[in-house]
Each structure stands twice: as structure tokens, then as C-alpha cells.
Amino acid sequence: MSPARKLPSRCCPGPTAKVSGLAFLFLLLVGAHARLLAQSGISTEGPFTVFRTGTNEPLLTLSLPFDAPPTNSPSMLRFDFGFASAEPDASDTFFDSFSVTLQRNDQSATALLLTADRTGVQWAPANPGGLELQPTDIQHADSAFPYLNPALALKFAYSISFALPMALAGGPLTLFLDLFDNLNASSSLAYVQGLRLESVVPGVKLHSAGIVSGPYSEEPGAVHDETTRTFTLNKPAGIRFFRVFTDKPTRILSIRGVGPQLVIRYQFEVPGQLALLTSSAVTGPFAADTNAVWDLINQTLTLPKPPTNWFFRIAGDRSTRIVGIRAVASQVVVEYRLVLTTLESAATVTGPYTEETGAVLDEADRAFMMNKPTVSRFYRLSSDVSSRLKPPRAIANQLVWEYEFNP
Numbered sequence: 001m002s003p004a005r006k007l008p009s010r011c012c013p014g015p016t017a018k019v020s021g022l023a024f025l026f027l028l029l030v031g032a033h034a035r036l037l038a039q040s041g042i043s044t045e046g047p048f049t050v051f052r053t054g055t056n057e058p059l060l061t062l063s064l065p066f067d068a069p070p071t072n073s074p075s076m077l078r079f080d081f082g083f084a085s086a087e088p089d090a091s092d093t094f095f096d097s098f099s100v101t102l103q104r105n106d107q108s109a110t111a112l113l114l115t116a117d118r119t120g121v122q123w124a125p126a127n128p129g130g131l132e133l134q135p136t137d138i139q140h141a142d143s144a145f146p147y148l149n150p151a152l153a154l155k156f157a158y159s160i161s162f163a164l165p166m167a168l169a170g171g172p173l174t175l176f177l178d179l180f181d182n183l184n185a186s187s188s189l190a191y192v193q194g195l196r197l198e199s200v201v202p203g204v205k206l207h208s209a210g211i212v213s214g215p216y217s218e219e220p221g222a223v224h225d226e227t228t229r230t231f232t233l234n235k236p237a238g239i240r241f242f243r244v245f246t247d248k249p250t251r252i253l254s255i256r257g258v259g260p261q262l263v264i265r266y267q268f269e270v271p272g273q274l275a276l277l278t279s280s281a282v283t284g285p286f287a288a289d290t291n292a293v294w295d296l297i298n299q300t301l302t303l304p305k306p307p308t309n310w311f312f313r314i315a316g317d318r319s320t321r322i323v324g325i326r327a328v329a330s331q332v333v334v335e336y337r338l339v340l341t342t343l344e345s346a347a348t349v350t351g352p353y354t355e356e357t358g359a360v361l362d363e364a365d366r367a368f369m370m371n372k373p374t375v376s377r378f379y380r381l382s383s384d385v386s387s388r389l390k391p392p393r394a395i396a397n398q399l400v401w402e403y404e405f406n407p
Contacts, residue, residue: 041179046362048191050148051179053096062177065105066197068170075164077102077175079195082145082157083116085188094180095119096188100160101176102168109167113138116190118154131167138162139227144358147369150187151396161227164197173197198268205245206231206264212241222264231264249296251338254355274316276301276334282311292334301334317364319405321385341383343368343401349378359401368401 041055042062051060069075083098097117103110110130115122123140124133139161146157179190204224207216219242222233231244235257244250244266253265274294277286292303301314305327312334314320319339326333341361344353356379359370372394379401381389386406393400 045148046364047193048146048148049177049193050189050191051098051177052189053179053181053187055181056183058181058183060179060181064175064177064195066173066175068172069164069168069197075169076198077162077164077196078160078198079192080143080157080159081116081190081192082143082155083121083188083190084145084148084152084155085118085186086150086152086154087118087184087186087188089118094182096182096186097180098190099178099180101178102162103174103176104168105172105174108171111162111165111168113160113162116156118188120156121158131165141228144360144370146191146360147395147398147400148189148191150189151398152187152189203246206233206242207245208236208240208242210238210240216243216245218245229266231266232261233264235260235262249299251340253340254342254357256354274301274314274318274320276303277313277315278303278306279311280308286311286313288315299336299338301336302331303334305330305332319363319366337384339384339405341381341387341403343370343379344382345373345377345379347375347377353380355382366403368403370399370401372397372399
């Protein structure tokens with residue numbers, strides 16, 4: 001790592017850092033949406049919040065407030081981040097760097113989770129006056145770096161999980177994201193996405209059934225890895241359908257064979273924004289029904305029964321399909337499911353095909369982004385609904401695969 005750089009004081013007890021001449025740019029997360037102010041250096045690009053050097057400001061800071069985590073159950077901070085730089089290696093240099101700090105709003109506890117620069121990531125670096133963390137407290141797994149402009153040669157990305165210690169529970173928190181720019185001519189950037197504070201769900205179970213409609217029962221031999229969010233079990237003798245059973249919305253991302261076993265990877269769904277659209281004619285026009293009540297867990301939208309026939313659509317930042325419409329007393333319940341779409345590849349056109357785990361999905365733009373392969377590969381789209389891949393586009397050292405759903 002480059003020589004240690006002291007961050008602005010987060011008002012911890014003990015030694016503080018004084019950094020003269022630094023500009024502080026604060027941006028506020030309101031509710032579930034980050035409203036980025038019109039400032040150069042920080043931007044929202046699809047699901048990513050991106051920090052870039054080159055604004056003549058030594059420090060850009062984004063502060064994100066979180067509600068008080070519960071004290072009666074463990075909480076987990078999760079997010080994805082990446083760092084890239086064109087800086088050359090040099091000794092005794094303060095490189096451009098990116099740091100993540102979590103602090104109670106009463107300033108009684110501060111956790112410095114990581115600092116990244118061109119040499120890599122320092123997990124849980126020394127934080128005088130703050131919480132003493134161990135590098136193993138910051139669980140991390142490699143992830144694919146998305147296409148971001150400029151395309152920089154040196155880059156790395158991780159998915160992060162941090163179990164909050166008791167010192168950070170019971171009070172509102174603020175997460176600080178700091179990009180330090182040493183103001184040289186070389187570009188650097190960092191990004192974050194998927195920031196959320198989750199209650200750790202005990203008893204996540206894998207259920208299976210012989211037919212898709214069930215009944216489902218628990219797979220007692222499945223081994224659960226909470227960190228990687230996978231279940232591993234012996235391959236069944238016949239056809240089985242799987243689902244993850246818990247009190248939070250989940251989605252199975254992939255099921256793949258590894259020798260005699262199956263590895264099932266899932267994720268907790270981050271609530272998006274869905275709206276139920278209604279019309280008295282199949283051709284529209286459709287308008288959002290403000291009386292619809294959204295049940296995220298059961299994946300339903302409920303509204304008062306209309307006096308005449310109505311047609312429904314669901315709009316939002318997630319791909320969905322309506323799977324059922326039923327009347328319950330004086331109400332109508334519209335059931336939906338999230339559309340699972342994955343990119344698969346193979347060495348030959350006949351397969352076998354496996355999921356491209358490094359491909360990053362942008363559901364809003366219906367596109368996958370991935371690094372260019374070093375050898376010839378054949379690609380196909382796997383989806384719950386009829387769909388097709390468009391020809392790929394090359395952008396720097398990455399491929400962009402756009403897709404569309406067939407009517």
C-alpha cells in the first residue's frame with residue numbers, strides 16, 4: 001500500500017486528523033433514492049454511484065444515512081464496490097484512494113472498513129480512536145468490474161458483507177464514502193452499488209418439490225453458506241424444483257453441477273420500484289393505480305375491485321410478469337413474479353452451457369456487461385420468458401450484450 005493517508009476526522013475519541021485545504025462535497029440519500037446534487041466528480045450511472053478524479057478537488061465525500069439497526073438481531077451491511085486507476089507505480093507516493101467508513105450519528109463509534117488504491121485493498125486499516133476491527137471482519141468476494149468510462153487498465157471489484165458490532169447497533173448511522181485525489185495527471189475512479197442494511201435472517205432453508213406447483217419440503221441435507229449465499233447438496237435422482245424459504249424476498253440466481261453435487265446460489269431481493277398500471281381497454285392508455293397495495297414478500301399488488309373489466313400491467317425497474325389475477329371479497333389481487341434472466345456461455349455451439357458469473361446485469365437497460373473472453377465462446381440467454389440476445393457491442397475491453405423479451 002502507499003503511505004497511510006489520514007482521513008478527515010469522524011469525531012472519534014482519541015487522535016484526530018487535520019487535513020488542510022480539503023474540499024468537502026456532501027450528498028444526501030433521501031429514503032431509498034440517492035439524489036445526487038449537481039457536482040462534478042460524483043454521478044449516478046444506472047445502478048452505480050461513481051466517483052472520479054480530475055475535478056481539482058482533493059476530496060469528494062458522499063454521506064449516506066441509515067436508520068437505527070435493531071439491537072435484538074444481528075445486522076449486516078452489504079454493498080459492491082470497485083476501484084480503478086491509471087496511476088503508475090512509484091515509491092513514497094500518496095496514491096489516489098477510496099475509503100468506506102461507518103459511524104454512529106452520536107459519534108460514539110466509528111468503523112473504517114477499507115481503503116483502496118492502485119496497490120489493492122487494505123481491509124479494516126488502523127483507525128486510532130475508532131473501533132478495532134480485524135481484516136476478517138470485512139467479508140469480501142471478487143466480483144466483475146462493470147464498464148465505466150474511462151476504461152482503466154488496473155481495476156478490481158468486490159462484494160462486501162460487514163456484520164455490525166454491538167457498538168454500532170441501536171442508533172442511526174452514516175456511511176461515508178471518500179475519494180482522495182492527489183491531483184496528478186493520472187485518472188482514478190471508484191464505484192458503489194446495492195448499499196443496504198439487512199437483518200441477518202436465521203433459518204434460511206432450501207425447499208424442493210417434484211413438480212413446480214409443489215408441495216415443497218425442506219432439503220435436510222443441503223449445506224448453507226451464508227457468506228456466499230449458496231446451498232450445496234447431492235444431485236437428486238430425478239427432476240426437482242427448488243426455492244429458498246425465508247421471511248425475506250429471495251431469488252435463485254443459478255443452479256450448477258459440481259461433480260456429484262448441486263450448488264444453488266441465491267440473493268436477497270433489494271426492493272425496487274414497481275407500480276400497477278390499469279386500463280379499461282387492452283390497448284390502453286394505462287395509468288398508475290395509486291390505491292394498489294404492494295406486498296413485497298408475497299409478490300402481490302392488491303386494489304379495490306373495479307366496477308368494470310380492467311386490464312393490468314406492472315411497470316418498474318425490475319423485469320416482472322403477471323402470473324395470476326384473482327378476486328378476494330371486494331378486492332383484486334394481482335400476483336407477479338420477477339423474471340430471472342442469466343447469460344450463459346460454452347466453448348462449442350452445442351454446449352454444455354454454464355452461467356457467466358462475471359457478467360453484470362443491468363435490468364433497467366436490459367443488458368449484460370462482461371470482460372472480453374480470451375478464447376472463443378458461444379453465448380445464449382436463459383430466461384423465464386421468451387427472449388433473445390442482440391449482437392454484442394465491444395466497448396474498450398468489455399462486451400455489452402443487450403437483450404429483449406419477445407412479445
